[in-house]
Amino acid sequence: MNQLLLEIKSAYKNFPGKPVLNGVDFSVASGQIVGLLGRNGAGKTTLLECALGLREIEYGEIRVCGDPPNALSETTRARIGYVPQQTDLFEWLTAEQMLAYFKAFYPRWNDAKVGALMQRWSIPPNRMIGKLSGGEKQRLAIIRALAHDPDLLILDEPVAGLDPAGRREFLRELVERTIERETTVVFSTHILSDLERVAIDVAFMKDGQITLQRPLDQLSERVRRIVGPTDLLARLRFGHELARINDGASNARIVALCDDQDELQLQSLKTQGVSIEAVTLEDLFMEVA
């Protein structure tokens, strides 16, 4: 088994009057590309911030490259790249000054890559960051996070402020230079099509917990939505049920991760008014997130 770069065990955290991490178990092995999905307020940003030591959990255990987040070693720090959801720091510096400032903290800093990306993504190097557009700021934050060739890249909605062309550019960069270097990537996003292109695994977060973490291909091939008469469906049991919805109507539905035996059981029901469908990632999001 690959080494775990990120390991979170039963993490709890409350915001005033509201639990935000409610027993999160989440681990990411070296080389994995994990997309983190969940509705607004599910706790994704808090989870990533806790993993990086920007916030503290109240209970549980977190290890990043083996270190606790509140005591990251210099070596570990140098291995992590992070793009926060919002970047409004260093507004008074120019892009060039900000990058020079960060360069001093990292033993490994890829000047050639920084220069190439600055040019390719047309970031004006000498304008104050505060005067850049939202998209330019976001691209600059991505450049900063990629500059020291991190082993673990944590991206919190990295493309939210980018137009489709900008998103595609970013995905290409991620695919070409980052994934090929076997960088481990955790990214949260609401843009499912991007996630489908680059993520190998997906994790769903709901109400402060990771409710499902699987290879994306396995979800497409194994998750079924079963719709049929409520009384018939009430008798069905699946090894790994993801959702069961009875809204009082005569039809109910079940969403389940089916193994071969479940599939056989389902085939026999097709003649009894039960419909069985594969689901898209968006359908799945609606059912389990």
Place this chain on the structure above:
Amino acid sequence: MPSHSASIFSISTGSTEPIYRQLVSQVQRQVAGGQLAPGDAMPSVRDVARTLALNPLTVSKAYSLLESEGLLQRRRGLGMWVADIGARKGSSATMRAEMLRPTLERAAVEAAQLEIDPKTALSIFAKILKGKR
């Protein structure tokens, strides 16, 4: 021998079919239809990944599956090629027959569940093949 660019592929997101499956079936179709001929060079994993903005692992997965099906051949250091027909597992007719197998297996399960004996099931299938009801 022609070599193909990554534009032989196009994928759609938001589908129930995983992306690696889409790539596999596009090669299967293009080989069956002759657009990809034995000896043609396939675009590299890197090219396909870059052009379609896909994870290279997804492209390798598709290529490996096609290799195990005998449709593609890996030449050390040279990438992937469309396999010679002789090298494919079985003739293309048996291969096409294999593609029908999963559907028939499902039909066999349903026939058993409906307690239809094999003879009756086969006669129904024979009628369907002849286009009768």
